[in-house]
Amino acid sequence: MNDQTMSAPLLHPSAPSPASDGGTLKMTARNVNVFYGAKQAIRDVSIDVTQENVTAFIGPSGCGKxxxxxxxxxxxxxxxxxxxxGRITLDGEDIYAPDMDVVQLRARVGMVFQKPNPFPKSIxxxxxxxxxxxxxxxxxxDMDQIVEKSLRRAGLWDEVKDRLNDSGTALSGGQQQRLCIARAIAVDPEVILMDEPCSALDPIATAKIEELIHELRGRYAIVIVTHNMQQAARVSQRTAFFHLGTLVEYGDTSEIFTNPRETRTKDYITGRYG
Amino acid sequence: MSILAILFLVLGLGFVAWFAARAKAAGFQPENGIRPHSRPGHHGWYVALWAIVPALIFLAVWANIAPGLTMAAAIESPAGAGLPSPGMERSAILSEVRGLADGRIQGGFYPKAQEMLPAYKAARMRYGIAGASLALILALAGGTYAFTRLRPDFRARTRVERVVMIGLLVASLIAILTTLGIVASLLVETMRFFSKVSPVEFLFGTSWSPQTAMRADQVGSSGAFGAIPLFWGTIFIGAIIAMVVAIPLGLMSAIYLTQYAAPAVRKWLKPILEVLAGVPTVVYGYFAALTVAPAVRSFAVMAGIPGASSESALAAGLVMGIMIIPFVSSMADDSIAAVPQAMRDGSLAMGATTSETIRKVLVPAALPGVVGGVLLAVSRAIGETMIVVMAAGLAANLTANPFASVTTVTTQIVQLLTGDQEFDSPKTLAAFALGLVLFIVTLLLNIVALRVVKKYREAYE
Structure with missing residues (x-):
């Protein structure tokens, strides 16, 4: 096992700039608006994602997170x-610039989906x-090594090492989701986006994924969307609260949960709505 | 009285019964706070069905046995005394009696027929009245019986529901029984064929020349029924050449339509593609025979390929492949669309391009559905008749040269049955054996295809 094999033809090191609130800036979004046809789904959102922290997006269903x-x-x-x-950058590079290669971008910014979606192929x-x-x-x-390392990092290796040729769809839901995480980290991304990764899983599988997020923290910048506030509190260091397409509040998770500045945040966290 | 009039009478009775029962049921009051079990309409239907169904069943049976009874009565009568013994003449006389009575023929050939006519007419009248009365009595009795059973707590709704179920069952049985009937008739004729020609020769013989001698001294028509050249021709055209055309084109058009085409383009292209499936096959036949076949032949001649014929396997197969494209394309379209969006997103999120996603994720995931579609298309292609009749030719050649003329099972069935030989000659009977083989093969293909498709559907649900 060495990091060399997973190295980085795709890595784009650039001068890390310090974020205003501690941590190294990885991605920034400035004044982002998203439209679906005529409908505006996101209004004027600006946010920083740092390398060291897990960032959680919370908010009621349909809030645009x-x-x-x-x-x-x-x-x-x-x-x-x-x-x-608007402008979204990765290491200072505008990802919506005309010359940005989407294929390269997605290799650097991996994604794990709400429902485990392993391909109908072997593990x-x-x-x-x-x-x-x-x-x-x-x-x-080399490939064997990448596969083993990714599965180890995703905490799945010991469970599947004897049946790597079995279909990925034959695993349990939690294992499938960890397989999807292994699949995402196999290309050695810099950022991992997780879209409610535990919403289809039972509590034990959820606990394993959360543990995994702790272990992956620091190696990858992680952004996780969750509708589960306890989960946000458990896994993240930074939390952004979205409501009706706007970013209501963004700050340290401990601050947001104990001492929110906005009433809307407070109402949501205390369970008034959502 | 004609059957039709009785039918209307019975239906009229049913109509009256419906209103009467409904009116009676409408008067039911809740007993001890419990509402009547069924609504008035259910009671109405219950009584109407009792009035109509037994009478109709009786009429159906009666319509079949009454003519026989009538004729028997006429023969028993004194006028029928001098009839010749059973044989051709007797049948002719009896059928003339019937014709005269129905007014279908004027004046007859046999005096005996005229003699029997009054007795026959009288018997017919008797049985007609008997049948009509019985039907009406049944209708009245059924209706009355049902009517007396009506109570507020009578479960008319449940009964009506059961009758509806039986009606639907009968409707579906008719289709199944018809299929069984077709298979049975094929089997019987095939057995007759195999009593004249051995199955081994038929299934494994390589020489096909179905002309049999009509006279013993005729030359050159000994008759040979080795069907291998036909099977080969069928597979060559329908399963090989047509599929080489249809699979890639159908699959690629499905991929374009599901993955690349803008919704507006898809909205136009898909129906146009499906129009291909609606073109009558005989039109494809013209196209194959008049346009494609000559072009294929001139190409073969130009390229110096030996054995070029104006009727070629290639021409028929190409056109058949075009015809099959919509089948393959629409099955592939369905299976690709059935692959969850999450699969596609998962691949794209890994940084795969659209075509990598299609090649490595979508097509493998959709493959069972595509294979099922291809099998259905093959079964359709080998059963296809008009194109090959018009473009593939009649020569039973066992050749792999696509420019040569080959023949298929369906073409030969048409040839065998449109000849002028008597119906029990091996030549004609061979058509049934060929039909049976075709039926079995397409049936198996369909079963396998549907299983494959079904298994695949389960995987995502």
């Missing part, structure tokens, strides 16, 4: 009616999918 998450790796491009305004092939596409391993042995 998932939509905003999907602007960070341009997954909204797949929706033909979606339109994004091995699921993890090897990204590295193969991006040509990260030429020899079989």
């Amino acid at each position: 998932s939509t905003f998450l999907r602007t960070l790796n341009r997954m909204n491009d797949t929706v033909s009616s979606a339109r994004v305004e 091995y092939e699921n993890v090897a999918y990204g590295p193969r596409i991006h040509g990260l391993a030429s020899a079989r042995a």
